[in-house]
Amino acid sequence: MIENLAERLAQSKHRWLIVTGVTLLIGLVSALPQVDLLLAERSERASLQEELTQAEATAARLPDYERLLAEKQEQLGGLRQLVVDEAQLGALRSWLVEAARQSGCRVRRIDLAAPTMKPWSGNDNPLTPVSTSPAASKETLFQLQTRTVAFSVTGSSTEVLALLKAIDADTRLKHANTIELKPTSQRESELQLDLTLWYFALIRNSDVA
Structure with missing residues (x-):
């Protein structure tokens, strides 16, 4: 074929x-x-x-x-310098003592209490013990840590005022919860200042034990 x-x-x-x-x-x-x-x-x-x-x-x-x-x-x-967490406690105590010394006051007592924690949500109020945001507010990855510092000093009115100005000028996140001023029993010209300060920090949920 x-x-x-x-x-x-x-x-x-x-x-x-x-x-x-x-x-x-x-x-x-x-x-x-x-x-x-x-x-x-x-x-x-x-x-x-x-x-x-x-x-x-x-x-x-x-x-x-x-x-x-x-x-x-x-x-x-810069933000880390504004908060007071466990790592900043020593620096805060030293600063308060030094601020009192620089103003001429004598430190009677300084007590840093254990912190309280609450979940942090958008638009929350840091001054309330529980969250005040609406239920629909978006939750964050952080807990608000609030630490109470009781600080008591004595000094003249000028010295006490200088200390209050120094504390107010300090940029750490804080709130003066109570301020009590009274004369001491030793001298009429000497005043006793009792402060209760709240210092704040945001802690990641993953870092909370």
Whole structure:
């Protein structure tokens, strides 16, 4: 059968067209896998080029990210100086004693009580023992820690006023819950100041034992 086809092809006056067509068909069939491979390679190259472009853009923005990170770390450091947590108790006690000494007062008593905790929600009131936010308020990841500090000193009216100004100027998050001022029994010119201060800190829920 193959010999008959070959003989008929050899005798056909269109044999060159047939041979040319068959040759082109064979070439096309053999080239198709290469075309697919070329298209796949081109697609992969385009994808890699896009990834490279994105990486270069990210690298170009890296200084901005580093600057933003430094700014946030500086802000966080400033906020940490405002709160009084367990790590700040020693510094707070020392500061109160030194503030009294600088104003000329004599420290009678300083007592840092154990802290109280309550869940902290948006728009909550730190001065209430329980949350005052509506039930629908979004809860946060923090607990509000309130620590009561009882501070008692003696001194002249000028010295006591200087101490009160120093405490008021201090930037730690606090609230003067009670202030009692009375003359001492020793000298009429000497006053006794009894303060109850609340100091605040936000503690992550994960850090609460």
